[in-house]
Amino acid sequence: MTDTQASNGPVIDVHGLNKHFGDKHVVKDLDMRVGRGEIYGFLGPNGSGKTTSIRMMCGLLTPDSGAGTCLGYDILKQSAEIKRHVGYMTQKFSYWDDLTIRENLDFIARMYEMKDRKQKVDKALEDLGLASRAKQLTGSLSGGWKQRLALAACMLHEPQLLLLDEPTAGVDPTARRDFWEELHRLAANGISVLVSTHYMDEAERCHKLAYIAYGSLLAQGTAQEIIDSQALHTWSLHGDNLVPLAEKLRHEAGVDQTVAFGNALHVSGKDASALEKSLKQVAEQQHLKLEPAQTSLEDVFIYMMNQSTDNFAEPKP
Numbered sequence: 429m430t431d432t433q434a435s436n437g438p439v440i441d442v443h444g445l446n447k448h449f450g451d452k453h454v455v456k457d458l459d460m461r462v463g464r465g466e467i468y469g470f471l472g473p474n475g476s477g478k479t480t481s482i483r484m485m486c487g488l489l490t491p492d493s494g495a496g497t498c499l500g501y502d503i504l505k506q507s508a509e510i511k512r513h514v515g516y517m518t519q520k521f522s523y524w525d526d527l528t529i530r531e532n533l534d535f536i537a538r539m540y541e542m543k544d545r546k547q548k549v550d551k552a553l554e555d556l557g558l559a560s561r562a563k564q565l566t567g568s569l570s571g572g573w574k575q576r577l578a579l580a581a582c583m584l585h586e587p588q589l590l591l592l593d594e595p596t597a598g599v600d601p602t603a604r605r606d607f608w609e610e611l612h613r614l615a616a617n618g619i620s621v622l623v624s625t626h627y628m629d630e631a632e633r634c635h636k637l638a639y640i641a642y643g644s645l646l647a648q649g650t651a652q653e654i655i656d657s658q659a660l661h662t663w664s665l666h667g668d669n670l671v672p673l674a675e676k677l678r679h680e681a682g683v684d685q686t687v688a689f690g691n692a693l694h695v696s697g698k699d700a701s702a703l704e705k706s707l708k709q710v711a712e713q714q715h716l717k718l719e720p721a722q723t724s725l726e727d728v729f730i731y732m733m734n735q736s737t738d739n740f741a742e743p744k745p
């Protein structure tokens with residue numbers, strides 16, 4: 429690999445990755461390509477293989493088959509190089525509660541044997557807005573500040589790619605928004621980010637997305653490309669007693685899915701005319717307000733997940 433390949437090519441380019449744990453096929457023929465400076469969202473239900481995929485892409489876990497590169501380095505043969513250039517934030521917060529923010533960062537800098545340690549720690553504190561809290565004990569920080577510390581720690585060695593595994597799980601909306609502002613600032617400076625999340629608002633803030641369910645990648649592209657790929661038509665129904673209504677609608681022609689959004693029900697289907705006919709009939713009979721709606725990313729993700737559950741279901745006797 430030349431320096432030019434390392435600096436110009438995609439930051440992640442993997443093909444046909446497979447991983448089994450025992451008899452469980454956890455990741456199936458995964459192809460993924462992440463461009464430089466992109467924030468790439470990785471979504472999917474719990475246990476669908478996101479963490480396993482991330483670990484294979486950064487050389488922490490060897491795939492059973494498949495190949496590819498991360499930052500231009502071979503994921504099978506150059507994992508040490510990859511680790512040097514990647515910042516990996518795991519799901520579990522793993523810093524010392526009884527050290528201050530500065531002490532924790534200094535500890536990490538020692539582990540990396542950084543020569544200009546103080547300078548690097550000062551810069552990380554400044555860049556991530558942690559300077560005013562540098563002396564605060566980590567155990568006393570709120571979830572949002574802990575995530576900020578974790579991000580600072582994985583930025584210390586100035587990686588070109590961040591792999592963030594559900595970095596904002598359990599963090600309040602304001603702290604999550606601040607965290608995402610930070611990610612966009614990093615991306616604007618050329619840092620690439622692969623981030624797994626269960627939050628739809630975060631998915632919408634990514635440049636591109638991949639959706640994985642039960643080990644298979646079901647869609648990837650921009651949010652709009654993913655929405656378009658499923659060709660769903662959606663209507664919104666407003667009224668009372670939406671739960672029994674949803675149950676009833678699921679048996680109507682053209683209705684593939686119902687999702688409650690507050691006081692409205694999103695009803696989606698592939699067959700536009702059958703869906704419209706059924707909904708108009710029900711709305712008229714039950715005096716409900718019916719209007720066309722944009723299919724949302726959430727509608728599409730729920731649809732894809734349900735489809736893939738069907739594919740994995742035991743055949744009926």
Ligand SMILES: Nc1ncnc2c1ncn2[C@@H]1O[C@H](COP(=O)(O)OP(=O)(O)OP(=O)(O)O)[C@@H](O)[C@H]1O
Pocket residue numbers: 449454472473474475476477478479480481
């Ligand atoms: N080391 C392991 N040994 C055995 N099974 C494992 C191991 N790591 C993961 N698994 C299993 O592989 C499947 C995928 O797990 P993974 O953590 O990759 O999913 P995920 O999409 O990241 O889930 P979540 O959103 O809950 O973090 C799960 O069924 C999990 O139990």
